[in-house]
Amino acid sequence: MKRVFSGVQPTGNLHIGNYLGALKQFVELQEQHQCIYCVVDMHSITLPQEPQELREHILDIAALYMAVGVDPKKSIIFIQSEVSGHAELGWILNCASYMGELSRMTQFKDKSKGKENGSIPSGIFTYPVLMAADILLYDADIVPVGNDQKQHIELTRDLAIRINNRFQKQTFVVPEGRFLKEGARIMALDDPTSKMSKSAENDFSRISLLDSDTKIKKAIMKATTDSDAVVRYDIEKKPGVSNLLSIYSTFSGISIEDLEKQYEGCGYGNFKKDLVEVTIDAIRPIRERFEEIRNSLELTKVLDDGRERAEAIAEKTLARVKTDFGLGR
Numbered sequence: 001m002k003r004v005f006s007g008v009q010p011t012g013n014l015h016i017g018n019y020l021g022a023l024k025q026f027v028e029l030q031e032q033h034q035c036i037y038c039v040v041d042m043h044s045i046t047l048p049q050e051p052q053e054l055r056e057h058i059l060d061i062a063a064l065y066m067a068v069g070v071d072p073k074k075s076i077i078f079i080q081s082e083v084s085g086h087a088e089l090g091w092i093l094n095c096a097s098y099m100g101e102l103s104r105m106t107q108f109k110d111k112s113k114g115k116e117n118g119s120i121p122s123g124i125f126t127y128p129v130l131m132a133a134d135i136l137l138y139d140a141d142i143v144p145v146g147n148d149q150k151q152h153i154e155l156t157r158d159l160a161i162r163i164n165n166r167f168q169k170q171t172f173v174v175p176e177g178r179f180l181k182e183g184a185r186i187m188a189l190d191d192p193t194s195k196m197s198k199s200a201e202n203d204f205s206r207i208s209l210l211d212s213d214t215k216i217k218k219a220i221m222k223a224t225t226d227s228d229a230v231v232r233y234d235i236e237k238k239p240g241v242s243n244l245l246s247i248y249s250t251f252s253g254i255s256i257e258d259l260e261k262q263y264e265g266c267g268y269g270n271f272k273k274d275l276v277e278v279t280i281d282a283i284r285p286i287r288e289r290f291e292e293i294r295n296s297l298e299l300t301k302v303l304d305d306g307r308e309r310a311e312a313i314a315e316k317t318l319a320r321v322k323t324d325f326g327l328g329r
């Protein structure tokens with residue numbers, strides 16, 4: 001059985017970009033694979049977090065995993081900082097990675113834009129190495145993520161191959177990213193040229209999985225489109241409408257082509273109204289399940305059990321890696 005690993009940062013609640021790009025895959029994959037899903041809290045502290053809020057968000061994300069359909073009987077759900085192997089392997093991989101390749105990461109470039117070197121936390125710079133450690137620690141074959149993580153997966157593969165070549169053995173399994181055709185890059189509703197993100201200031205730029213029906217409606221009705229009133233997919237000329245079509249298609253399972261036909265000559269009013277309905281129908285059950293799970297004893301048990309199962313795998317990999325590197329006795 002192939003092994004799957006993925007993670008989400010607990011820096012805020014999940015939005016539909018996270019869901020359609022990554023979490024939808026988490027649920028699909030668990031039927032045929034051994035899946036490990038992590039709340040990557042150590043990634044979150046690359047920027048300062050309010051401790052109490054971080055704690056809440058960690059549990060929110062774990063509960064959201066279950067609310068969207070990750071089944072703890074089939075998959076492992078756990079918190080990164082509770083398995084110390086991530087930090088240990090992170091250090092080992094840091095020693096095998098180069099400043100040059102880390103400087104080329106677009107997320108690093110974006111996050112450090114306009115800042116002096118003296119004020120950029122080094123965690124932001126080495127963050128992709130910790131992500132590589134997350135993946136390699138579990139000998140994962142497949143990593144389901146959105147498009148924005150592509151470069152980080154490439155780095156993970158490069159590191160694994162580099163170390164395997166150095167020792168002339170399979171110290172690491174070389175993983176592959178898994179990206180969806182639709183949903184891999186959901187854009188902000190107010191600005192379809194930048195990706196939907198947890199941290200954007202305008203709350204109407206995204207739809208969170210915990211948003212009320214009223215908020216969802218308002219966000220979609222306000223979403224930026226264009227003035228030619230034709231429902232057609234054209235990412236260059238009509239980025240706003242194309243983004244809404246992607247969202248509609250992934251939530252409903254109807255192809256973009258069929259949606260274009262369905263709304264021919266209709267303008268944006270009806271299209272948006274139906275999209276509101278489709279989105280609310282998809283999100284309401286998630287929100288309701290989240291409310292049941294979030295403060296339940298079940299969540300604590302799932303995370304305790306997940307930590308144990310994750311630790312057992314991590315320990316074995318780390319012992320192998322330390323031997324290959326000649327660390328310890």
Ligand code: TYM
Nearest residue numbers: 006007008009017018021022131145146184185186195196
């Ligand atoms: P994060 O927490 O930013 O996002 C979680 C997942 O959601 C995807 N995603 C999107 N997909 C489509 N459209 C969007 N607008 C959108 N925004 C986010 C992301 O691609 C991701 O799959 N570095 C990772 C977390 C991580 C990780 C890992 C992932 C740490 N270690 C190991 C996989 C394996 C991150 O910051 O994701």
